[in-house]
Amino acid sequence: MKITHNFGIMYALRFFSSLIPAYVIExxxxxxxxxTIGMVVYTEIIYAVTIILLEVPTGIAADRWGRKPMLVLGALLACTEFLLLLYASSFWHxxxxxxxxxxxxxxxSGAENAMLYDSLMQQGKAASFERQLGLLNVFDLGGAILAALSGSWLAGHYGLELNYWLSLGSASAALLLTLLLIEPRAAQAGEAPMPFSHYVGASLRFFRSQRSLVPVLLSGMMTGSAVGFIDEFWQLYVDGIGLPVVAFGAVSAALMLLRLPGSLLAPWLVGRVRYRVLLVSITAVFAAGFGAAAVSRDAAGLAALLAVCLFSGMMEPLVTGYLHHRADSSMRATLDxxxxxxxxxxHIVTGLGFGYLASRTDVFDGYGFIALxxxxxxxxxxxxxxxxxxxxTTS
Incomplete structure (x- = not known):
């Protein structure tokens, strides 16, 4: 197989990784x-702490041993998750x-973007990274939307457990696809790899040497965290403004579909509009959108959240591309x-403020905090x- 096959495989991988009907009735x-709700909160804490502890070590492992092994490991664990959930009966499960x-x-998280960039770089097409990342997001959202719309119908007709068997099937397809990926030459071992401890020091020196990078990354972190509160709590907002449950499917699809234009538009904007102008504009829309959602508390507020989702689609290709165009392949996954x-x-830090206000009053005040x-x-x-x-800018 040729390295060009990685792109088609990664499109399909994103689609099947998102085609998880279990999520809509989770x-x-x-x-x-x-x-119970309290037990769910405890599991979310376990999830967040696990990611914080392992995010950088797994990135280093991807740089040291290859991107493909980490993607295979991630897909294998995803299959294990759904198999366990089919028989789970206690909190510890x-x-x-x-x-x-x-x-x-x-x-x-780090291995996928590194695999994509190094595959493009091997073909001399690294400048198209933002466009390829935007296309990956299209397949990602396409799978998620199809899963959400079909999953609710299937659960209503055939029970909840079927969705988990189907999700296990999608996860298994994703695992098979990871086995077909080809490790790019840039990620293959040439000289002796650095010790694990050196990756952290080299990463910190890299961030200090790139004066423009830190504000760009922070903008991605801030907006990425903010849009996460829409993904997690939009149902409470829609219920709070009085929309019937029958409208939830349409709202869910709209919140995801609106991110597609931004993902596809971002590569076209790079090189035509300054990064600073783009990032300032997107962040301003976030501040105004969450503020309007907190104040309006009606259909206009929901429209403001939809506008936030529209602009949020631009942010990941812009920020991730800005990082990877400057990163060295030997530590690309670590930096990501x-x-x-x-x-x-x-997200954890802002979540503390959001959770405090939303639990004491309502989700509207929680969104007001995110606006501030x-x-x-x-x-x-x-x-x-x-x-x-x-x-x-670089493109």
């Missing part, structure tokens, strides 16, 4: 198996599942894992990001 299934899910997420580690850390955080970050970014214009 909380109902867990509740059916005896999991679910705790083990989310622990494995955290390992799986950590193993894939640092980015993911930062995102999860920011985005506004404060925007003011800082306006001052700190001037150096981005000095560096220019």
């Amino acid at each position: 909380r109902l299934y867990w509740q059916e198996r005896g999991m 679910f705790a083990l599942v989310v622990f494995l899910a955290g390992i799986s997420r950590s193993a894939c 894992s640092f980015q993911s580690l930062g995102l999860n850390t920011v 955080v985005c506004t404060a970050f925007l003011l800082w970014f306006l001052a700190a990001s001037r150096r981005i214009e000095e560096d220019g």
Whole structure:
């Protein structure tokens, strides 16, 4: 097989990894198996802590031993998760599942982007990274939307457990696809790899040497964390503004579909509009959108959240591309894992404020808190990001 086959395989891999109908009825299934809301919160903490602890080590492992082994490991653990969930009956079963899910997420987060970039670089097409990443997001969201729409119908007609058998099938297909990937030459061992401890020091020196990179990465972390609160709590918002449950499927599909134009538009904007202008504009939309959602508390507020999702699709290709165009292949996955580690850390910190307000009052005030955080970050970014214009853009 040729390295060009990696792109088609990665498209299919993203699709089947997202074609998980279990997610649309996950909380109902867990509740059916005896999991209370408090127990779910404990498992989310286990998941977050696992990712924070393992994000960088798995990135280093991908740089040291190859991207493909980590992607295979992540896919194998995903299959194990759904197999365990089919027979889970106690808190510790679910705790083990989310622990494995955290390992799986950590193993894939840095390795996938590194695999994509190095495959493009081997063909002399690294400049198209943002476009390829945007296309991957299209397949990702396409699988997720199909799973959400079909999963709710299947669960209503055939019960909840069927969705988990189908999800196991999709995860198994993803595992088979990872076995077909070809390790790019840039990621193959040439000289003796660095010791594990040297990767951390080299990464920190890299971030210090790239003056423009830190504000860019922080903008991705801030907006990535913020949009996560839409993904996790939009159902409470929609219920709070009085929409019937029958409308939930359409709202869910809209929240995902609106990210596609941004993912496809971002590569076209690179080189035509300055990074600073793009990132400031997107962050401003986030601040205004969450603010409007907190104040309006009606259909206009929901429209504001939809606008946030539209602009959020641009951010991942822009930020990840900015990082990978500057990264060396010998530590590409490690640097990407640092980015993911930062995102999860920011999400936990902002989640404490969101959770406090949302639990004491309602989800509207929780979104108001996110609006304030985005506004404060925007003011800082306006001052700190001037150096981005000095560096220019790369594409």
